[in-house]
Amino acid sequence: xxxxxxxxxxxxxxFILTSDGxxxxxxxxxxxxxxxxxxxxxxxxxxxxxxYASQTSSWFGQVIQRSDDGGKTWNPPGTTPEDLMGTxxxxxGESNMFVYDASTETGKxxxxxxxxxxxxxxxxxxxxxxxxxxxxxxxxxxxxxxDAAMFRSSDGGKTWxxxxxxxxxxxxxxxxxxxxxxxxxxxxxxxxxxxMFIAISAAGAFRTDDAGKTWTPINQGLKSQYELPDPxxxxxxxxxxxxxxxxxxxxxxxxxxxxxxxSDDAGGSWxxxxxxxxxxxxxxxxxxxxxxxxxxxxxxxxxxEHYPPDGKLRVYRSxxxxxxxxxxxxxxxxxxxxxxxxxxxxxxxxxxxxxxxVGTTGGxxxxxxxxxxxxxxIVRDLPxxxxxxxxxx
Amino acid sequence: xxxxxxxxxxxxxxxxxxxxELSLDVAGPVTQRAVLDALEAxxxxxxxxxxxxxxxxxxxxxxxFACEQDLSHESPDVPLPDTVASGAEPLLxxxxxxxx
Numbered sequence: 001x002x003x004x005x006x007x008x009x010x011x012x013x014x015f016i017l018t019s020d021g022x023x024x025x026x027x028x029x030x031x032x033x034x035x036x037x038x039x040x041x042x043x044x045x046x047x048x049x050x051x052y053a054s055q056t057s058s059w060f061g062q063v064i065q066r067s068d069d070g071g072k073t074w075n076p077p078g079t080t081p082e083d084l085m086g087t088x089x090x091x092x093g094e095s096n097m098f099v100y101d102a103s104t105e106t107g108k109x110x111x112x113x114x115x116x117x118x119x120x121x122x123x124x125x126x127x128x129x130x131x132x133x134x135x136x137x138x139x140x141x142x143x144x145x146x147d148a149a150m151f152r153s154s155d156g157g158k159t160w161x162x163x164x165x166x167x168x169x170x171x172x173x174x175x176x177x178x179x180x181x182x183x184x185x186x187x188x189x190x191x192x193x194x195x196m197f198i199a200i201s202a203a204g205a206f207r208t209d210d211a212g213k214t215w216t217p218i219n220q221g222l223k224s225q226y227e228l229p230d231p232x233x234x235x236x237x238x239x240x241x242x243x244x245x246x247x248x249x250x251x252x253x254x255x256x257x258x259x260x261x262x263s264d265d266a267g268g269s270w271x272x273x274x275x276x277x278x279x280x281x282x283x284x285x286x287x288x289x290x291x292x293x294x295x296x297x298x299x300x301x302x303x304x305e306h307y308p309p310d311g312k313l314r315v316y317r318s319x320x321x322x323x324x325x326x327x328x329x330x331x332x333x334x335x336x337x338x339x340x341x342x343x344x345x346x347x348x349x350x351x352x353x354x355x356x357x358v359g360t361t362g363g364x365x366x367x368x369x370x371x372x373x374x375x376x377x378i379v380r381d382l383p384x385x386x387x388x389x390x391x392x393x
Numbered sequence: 394x395x396x397x398x399x400x401x402x403x404x405x406x407x408x409x410x411x412x413x414e415l416s417l418d419v420a421g422p423v424t425q426r427a428v429l430d431a432l433e434a435x436x437x438x439x440x441x442x443x444x445x446x447x448x449x450x451x452x453x454x455x456x457x458f459a460c461e462q463d464l465s466h467e468s469p470d471v472p473l474p475d476t477v478a479s480g481a482e483p484l485l486x487x488x489x490x491x492x493x
Contacts, residue, residue, distance in 0.1 A: 033407070034407065035403065035404055035407065036404060036407075057404060057442075058454060059402075059404070059452070059454040059455065059488040059489065060402075060404055060405060060408075060442040060443070060452065060454075060455070060488065061441050061442050061452060062441065063408060063438065063441075063442070076408075076437075076438040078437070079437045079438045094440070094446075095438075096438075096440065096441045096442070096446075097440070097441055097446045099446065099447055
């Protein structure tokens with residue numbers, strides 16, 4: 001029988017939750033990297049035992065961790081004894097080195113972006129928000145970082161290079177959202193390996209069709225009347241998350257700061273599908289593994305009140321690709337619940353009966369093994385959950 | 394060459410997988426830079442966690458103490474106190490107010 005491995009990043013370490021395909025009984029392993037913030041962990045689709053983790057601290061900076069045995073052991077890439085075989089006999093220790101490309105060769109000198117107050121500030125690396133391993137090569141992995149930029153490693157995380165063309169896509173107009181100016185979403189297109197979609201708070205969504213060399217803003221149809229002087233601006237929108245079904249890579253779903261939207265032309269244009277949601281503010285959005293028109297969001301009351309409306313944690317499901325939504329409540333707290341679900345804290349597995357996973361800032365990780373109909377807590381008392389990913393093994 | 398004693402904050406002890414105090418061989422004059430060079434050579438996972446990869450400036454929330462003095466704002470090329478150079482006292486690398 002298939003198994004699942006859930007990778008949970010929290011404010012004070014990482015946890016790995018495993019179960020068989022029934023998803024009833026769970027083993028909890030952790031904390032890994034105790035005391036550090038784990039913004040994101042993700043496994044390679046090409047080698048499920050290859051995991052990458054973003055370990056970070058406002059005090060001590062960024063560390064990339066890698067496991068080659070499914071999370072049993074971890075090392076910062078490039079610092080293990082076998083890496084001591086370099087010409088000078090010294091380990092490189094560059095796996096946590098994220099330096100913006102300001103070389104004259106690429107013609108992308110370090111530029112500036114908008115600060116909260118509208119003044120220009122130079123880019124300054126803070127942390128890795130999201131790691132997206134290649135669909136085909138376990139040694140290739142992309143990192144979405146704050147201040148917003150995209151980096152790629154093709155040596156298993158030992159060294160990182162920026163894809164500086166992204167900052168040319170009107171980067172001077174990007175600005176930080178409440179969580180910082182972060183590149184938090186990276187979607188890879190299995191049918192077109194040179195195509196990628198990314199999203200930045202607060203800049204918007206962008207697409208590349210040449211493996212990251214050049215990027216196009218894809219924000220037509222987004223309206224931000226409370227956040228931008230021009231509500232229809234080409235960039236500057238606070239996109240919180242985007243999702244795609246691998247079999248329909250031109251169809252994208254977006255949870256924006258306010259508004260849930262969809263695009264049927266690879267981001268060329270968007271239209272709102274918030275429909276009957278009790279609030280269209282929220283962070284994550286996900287697509288069912290086997291039903292490309294079934295999508296999930298977790299409505300949050302407002303941009304200042306980061307908790308569910310009415311104190312009820314409800315995942316909303318649309319089986320019609322948006323507009324018509326139903327509340328999923330069975331097994332979720334329906335009173336006095338004031339947690340948040342962050343943008344990377346919802347995931348779907350690909351078992352026959354599609355499983356959903358939601359992590360909260362209150363430290364709960366909920367699972368539904370029946371597409372959202374019913375829920376149970378796997379754990380209730382972790383540190384605040386920053387991210388949840390699942391591997392179907 | 395002297396044996397220099399270094400105490401890391403808890404987060405960095407975990408990262409470097411060490412317990413308690415470290416001893417480092419430092420060649421030449423014992424300065425902040427020489428000690429950090431030796432520390433990072435032996436524990437490459439610490440690169441970037443105490444000082445910037447490229448500029449080698451101290452991270453803002455990291456402090457250096459020794460002999461009951463705050464050495465954080467000393468030039469990295471100023472010799473450390475004799476008692477640190479002789480191994481009588483450790484160099485303390487501290488996360489500002491305990492480091493989170």
